[in-house]
Amino acid sequence: MxxxxxxxxxxxxxxxxxxxxxxxxxxxxxxxxxxxxxxxxxxxxxxxxxxxxxxxxxxxxxxxxVDCNPFALRLAQSRRPPPEASKLARMLIERYLSDEVLEDSDQHCPLYALPSDVVRAGPEPQRAYTAVLHSMAGVLRRALPDGCPDADTRVQLIVTLCVGSMVLARATHDPALSKAVRATARKQALALLAA
CATH class of the missing domain: 1.10.10.60 (Homeodomain-like)
Structure with missing residues (x-):
């Protein structure tokens, strides 16, 4: 059967x-x-x-x-209605740069875990990678006011801060440096979101 x-x-x-x-x-x-x-x-x-x-x-x-990351899973498990866009973006930044996410290698975001592999794997994985990047940027973009003249630049900077700091934090063998890099990225990303 x-x-x-x-x-x-x-x-x-x-x-x-x-x-x-x-x-x-x-x-x-x-x-x-x-x-x-x-x-x-x-x-x-x-x-x-x-x-x-x-x-x-x-x-x-x-x-x-996009659907099974730690951030999306936590939101799906919440019994509350989804938070407003700015709160959602702040939550994404905080969660993305957290110790918990860094320590769970099975749940690492492909944006920082797989970029070299994706480049070598060809166009189909690259399209999927790009979709993940657009999804993250979309959450952040919705948090900025309509008509914000530098919204795209801010979003790109926030994504770069989050992804880049996780690449460094994941690659370093120095726990203090890992924490410091992520703390600095978090502070700057949240400032860009609120500015």
């Missing part, structure tokens, strides 16, 4: 989540389809029922961050 569409969707999601965690930890090239399917507790044979290639899965794994 064939599987239901719901079962197939759940299985696909398991594959994507397994792939995301492995790609975040090891990058694109070193991770095999066998490893992904084993982590998802599935056999390799089922992979091609869901994806035409590892690159296609990579693109979906990168793009999935």
């Amino acid at each position: 064939p599987y239901t569409a719901e079962h197939k969707a759940r299985t696909r999601e398991r594959i994507v989540m397994a792939a995301r965690a492995l790609f975040n930890r090891h990058g694109f090239e070193p991770v095999s389809i066998d490893q992904i399917m084993a982590r998802a507790k599935l056999t390799r044979g089922g992979f091609y029922n869901h994806f035409p290639s590892k690159a296609a899965l990579y693109a979906e794994a990168v793009g999935s961050y």
Whole structure:
């Protein structure tokens, strides 16, 4: 008997989540389809029922961050209505630069965890990466008033501060430096949002 569409969707999601965690930890090239399917507790044979290639899965794994990142998950679990745009943007900055997010490598944002891999993986993952970038920028842009003459510049600076500081914090072996870099980025990003 064939599987239901719901079962197939759940299985696909398991594959994507397994792939995301492995790609975040090891990058694109070193991770095999066998490893992904084993982590998802599935056999390799089922992979091609869901994806035409590892690159296609990579693109979906990168793009999935828009809906399954720690910030989006926390909002989804909240029983309260979504906060206003400026509060939402402040929450995003605070959460993005938090110790909790930095320490959970399985949930790292592809913007700071995977940029080199995405460049090498080709156009499909690059499009997914760009969509994640636009999604983050969109949350920030909605927090700035209409008619703000330098809104795009502010958004680009905030994204650069958040992503760049997480790249440095993730790469350094000095915990004090990691905290200082993120604290400085947080302060400047929040100032740009409020200015």
